[in-house]
Amino acid sequence: MPKAGDKVRVICKDEEIEGILMPSENADSVMIKLGSGYNIGIDRKKIKEIKVIEALKEAKDRSAEKKKQAQQNPKLPNITILHTGGTIASKVDYRTGGVSAKFSPEEMEEKFPEIFKLANIKSKLVFQMFSEDMEPEHWQILAREVKKEVEHGAEGVIITHGTDTMQYTANALSFMLENLSKPVILVGAQRSSDRGSSDAGRNIICAVNFIVKSDFAGVAVCMHKRSGDDSCYIHKGVKVRKIHSSRRDAFRSVNVLPLAEVTKEGRIIPLNKDYEKKGKNDVVLKDKIEKKVEIVKIHPGFNYEIIKMLEEKGYKGIILEGTGLGHAQVNVLDEYTKNHERLLDTIKNTIDKGVVVVMTTQTIFGRVNMNVYSTGRDLQKAGVISGEDMMPETAFVKLSWLLGNYPNDSNKVKELMTKNLRGEITERTEYEEEFI
């Protein structure tokens, strides 16, 4: 009798399908995870037989794991891997329902023996979730976990994470962990770990190499450089964005160069030296966050009442995703633009009532400059703050964090919003042709 997690061959009238048997959600069909990583539902009526090719191996003995964790080499640095779920752990998520077994040090040593030559690896399961389900409260828990590990002697922390909201978590940890003098590297995968094409292992190996061999301190993301090769980029946590839904090289540094490339052989090629260096500072946890903050996208036909609704519902902060250099429709020109004055008035009124409104650009790349055209100047006069070269997502996390930490001081929030705190605002936007 095949069990969920077994590798099976499903024999139908017209075809045979091989894959992993998934826990069934539906009595009428059988769900198979294909080698491609995708799932397929097969009508039970069509199935002649299900053959078990390879039964699911039970999780290894826990005591052996613990023993492994205790075998530390005092000459090597300690690295903690915090697991949160996501595609990087999806094999185990489907097959056994547990992430820990997959990423037990023993299994990892078996699969990536090289990382154990570089560091003492400790593994801990914090969450087991897809990252689209993450809430600001999960950022807070992660920030506390990182602090704990660093205070207990970790020279670096790796966080395995779903890629959907990895950039938001990277931003949140950047702001919540003040004075951080150790590297904290988020690692995801675009192909689940049970696929031959999985990027999970390479990304983790590169992250370990970077932690051990670089002097970088702070929060960063380690993902594939390009889909076609095997080296990784290290992206600053406040300057990284997922810009493809499925490619292995979905993450790109925005408005800065990546910090470094880590080659397949584990060599570090520095690309951008603008970062804090490792040290022995005591990390300061500032994990408060305001949840009444929203992102609003400007577009032709944008309805000004959206802003009004947010103000009336008690929102404390609004990130505008403006057009171009940071614009919205505020000029009254003809009968079709007669509502534009109401948008400008609504924005001004919202700000006058204490809501902090920050302008970013929906172009993602490039910076806001509200001094070039009268549109930008009018918005600034109404009190809209420039997000400079912060991405909308970074501005959103920063504003939520500032409003959490200075709940009754909107002047302080506005002042810090335009000040560079963690590398999120750069004086000059750097890029190379190939980076966008």
Place this chain on the structure above:
Amino acid sequence: MPKAGDKVRVICKDEEIEGILMPSENADSVMIKLGSGYNIGIDRKKIKEIKVIEALKEAKDRSAEKKKQAQQNPKLPNITILHTGGTIASKVDYRTGGVSAKFSPEEMEEKFPEIFKLANIKSKLVFQMFSEDMEPEHWQILAREVKKEVEHGAEGVIITHGTDTMQYTANALSFMLENLSKPVILVGAQRSSDRGSSDAGRNIICAVNFIVKSDFAGVAVCMHKRSGDDSCYIHKGVKVRKIHSSRRDAFRSVNVLPLAEVTKEGRIIPLNKDYEKKGKNDVVLKDKIEKKVEIVKIHPGFNYEIIKMLEEKGYKGIILEGTGLGHAQVNVLDEYTKNHERLLDTIKNTIDKGVVVVMTTQTIFGRVNMNVYSTGRDLQKAGVISGEDMMPETAFVKLSWLLGNYPNDSNKVKELMTKNLRGEITERTEYEEEFI
């Protein structure tokens, strides 16, 4: 006495600044437009003298213009240039307050004589506005103008347009002009026409070459290929996006290759032959549009009440900018995700009340696939429609247009939303490494 529009040298105590004198908004300072295109305000108290270097030339005689327009070569195709304003016309916007003078055929012949060897150029001012102020009503007017020109014998239409919302207009015209068998090319500039580095001329010349030498019919955008060189890309109107706030090569084709490259010498290099060919069809105007449509961005901490507010305010369509493959937080896992069920319920309830909800991805590049993870399947079960490989902006314009044309038939709207009408949905997402 220097007048607005004059080229001046402002002599201060410590420095001398050269540029165009701008109309003054402020009695205490003088505004100068620098050669870089940016404006600088100079305190009047610091100014010792303002010298006129070159007085503003008055607009040329109108009758000469008209005469020029009448001199047509019957062997050449007729091209109409419709002007709408924006940076491409910003020299004149600042100096004389008028766009038409700048783009009179005479002035254009003086500046770009090559285009008059390729076509009979007719020039018409439709709007004089920055594109951030454009509303769906302006799309309607433009669509009607294009139809008129095509029906009066234009072999192609060029629309000069601000770059902020050019992609929205390109999408709108693509849908509004059914059966279009002539090329309609939108052209903008990232540097105003009075700057040495302006891309305005090159973009127009490339557009004329493309219209004359290619067999493409439909709506496209012609902008610089890369910031460093002088050739242009032609991007399909439903597959183009501004992804940089200031670079000359701000526009990129998303999920498809550009249609063609047009070299400095006017040579056409086809890159993507997936388009409609020129013909003699009668264009059908379908310019209705529904304005109660909004774009909502999903993110950690997203408040489900936003969706609820939109439904209560009578919105007919919602574009979700989901994470990754098209996700939102719908899984209840712990105390922090206990509201997720309410988000899913709210989405389902909104759809049950007749609102059309479409999922796109905030990664911009890549396609939505709601079959891979349970998150996507749950959203589909609630009635969310997949936007496939449409960008959020394209899905937004398409949905607004479908709701305008089929106001009482949401099943038809849903059916057409997932059907390829103008090349906005492709079966397979194509890209080359260098294109993102």
